[in-house]
Amino acid sequence: MIRLIDPADDDAMRQVFDVGVAAKSVARPWFTPPSYKSWLIGMRQPDPEERQELYGFFRDGACVGTSLLFVPTQDNLEKVYADIDVAPEHRRRGVGAALVRHAKARVGELGRSALFVETFAPGEGADDHEYARFARSQGFLPAWREPTRHLELPVPAEKLADLAAASNARRDGYRIETYVGRVPDELLAGLAELMRMLAVDAPSGDVDFEPEEVTPDRLRRIYAREAEQGRIRLSSLAIDETSGAVAAQTDLVFDDTMDPVVQEGTYVHREHRGHRLGTAVKVANLQRLQRDYPGRPFIRTMNADTNEHMVSINVELGFEIVETSTEWIFASSTG
Numbered sequence: 001m002i003r004l005i006d007p008a009d010d011d012a013m014r015q016v017f018d019v020g021v022a023a024k025s026v027a028r029p030w031f032t033p034p035s036y037k038s039w040l041i042g043m044r045q046p047d048p049e050e051r052q053e054l055y056g057f058f059r060d061g062a063c064v065g066t067s068l069l070f071v072p073t074q075d076n077l078e079k080v081y082a083d084i085d086v087a088p089e090h091r092r093r094g095v096g097a098a099l100v101r102h103a104k105a106r107v108g109e110l111g112r113s114a115l116f117v118e119t120f121a122p123g124e125g126a127d128d129h130e131y132a133r134f135a136r137s138q139g140f141l142p143a144w145r146e147p148t149r150h151l152e153l154p155v156p157a158e159k160l161a162d163l164a165a166a167s168n169a170r171r172d173g174y175r176i177e178t179y180v181g182r183v184p185d186e187l188l189a190g191l192a193e194l195m196r197m198l199a200v201d202a203p204s205g206d207v208d209f210e211p212e213e214v215t216p217d218r219l220r221r222i223y224a225r226e227a228e229q230g231r232i233r234l235s236s237l238a239i240d241e242t243s244g245a246v247a248a249q250t251d252l253v254f255d256d257t258m259d260p261v262v263q264e265g266t267y268v269h270r271e272h273r274g275h276r277l278g279t280a281v282k283v284a285n286l287q288r289l290q291r292d293y294p295g296r297p298f299i300r301t302m303n304a305d306t307n308e309h310m311v312s313i314n315v316e317l318g319f320e321i322v323e324t325s326t327e328w329i330f331a332s333s334t335g
């Protein structure tokens with residue numbers, strides 16, 4: 001039986017968390033789950049811009065499969081994203097297929113036309129990996145792929161200094177600033193403007209994305225939630241010294257435990273490309289991370305195959321492929 005789960009239901013939420021961790025850990029020794037506390041805060045304070053619906057598949061009273069639907073409310077209104085997990089010992093008994101059928105029905109009820117799911121496979125991501133076979137069996141088509149790369153820490157300080165020097169030479173007229181926890185109010189409008197464009201420009205196969213509704217208020221809410229979760233966000237920005245505009249940004253996010261660090265989007269404004277600002281902000285963030293938060297094992301980053309420029313910066317820094325995700329689409333017209 002599939003039922004909607006209330007995020008306030010402590011017992012159900014614990015079961016959902018355990019199913020997700022067990023499902024995502026299979027054959028992925030590099031997977032590090034968030035702490036239960038941090039995950040729960042995130043689930044209980046979703047962004048209003050991306051409504052969440054959480055469903056559980058229950059067998060004999062126990063949750064054995066979960067489906068978390070993300071429903072954008074301000075932009076990309078034809079899309080729904082689903083994160084579907086089945087506990088390892090309950091697989092190949094139709095639970096995953098039932099959750100996909102349910103998600104497709106919800107997409108119809110919501111008046112939407114496209115459902116996205118994501119699968120991970122080791123290394124370059126074999127086409128015939130079991131999760132890919134599952135997605136195909138449910139009528140999904142591959143839309144784009146994103147290798148996940150890890151950078152082992154620490155990166156030698158001399159290497160960072162060399163990269164910083166090389167990028168300094170190309171960026172007259174910009175200054176780099178690094179902030180911990182939150183970017184100050186006076187820069188939020190410029191930062192939000194820049195981040196709105198990230199979803200449009202980041203390569204995503206043939207699927208079009210509208211600008212995401214990022215506002216100073218949304219950023220402030222994210223910062224407040226992360227503070228409660230015990231999360232630390234390092235943001236490095238490049239500021240155009242003439243206009244004061246935010247020309248480039250990059251973020252690293254991590255828990256206050258010794259877990260891996262997650263690289264979030266890096267973005268250089270179209271009008272400010274060609275000055276090595278992408279490298280400059282990334283190196284500045286890494287230097288701050290290693291100076292003030294030493295001892296973390298690695299940084300995790302995901303980039304579409306076709307995002308050649310970002311991939312080349314990452315490869316130069318020493319990132320190596322660990323696994324590859326495929327983003328799958330089920331469009332009503334293809335079903």
Ligand SMILES: CC(C)(COP(=O)(O)OP(=O)(O)OC[C@H]1O[C@@H](n2cnc3c(N)ncnc32)[C@H](O)[C@@H]1OP(=O)(O)O)[C@@H](O)C(=O)NCCC(=O)NCCS
Nearest residue numbers: 084085086091092093094095096097117130131133134137
């Ligand atoms: C992918 C996943 C959700 C499948 O859950 P499941 O309950 O085992 O799926 P089902 O039993 O409904 O399988 C439906 C069909 O998918 C295909 N399939 C599922 N697992 C497969 C496997 N290991 N090898 C080959 N085909 C597989 C089969 O065609 C299967 O039908 P069949 O059993 O009649 O042959 C589960 O393995 C999982 O949680 N994986 C980790 C998270 C993930 O990748 N989620 C993304 C889902 S799109």
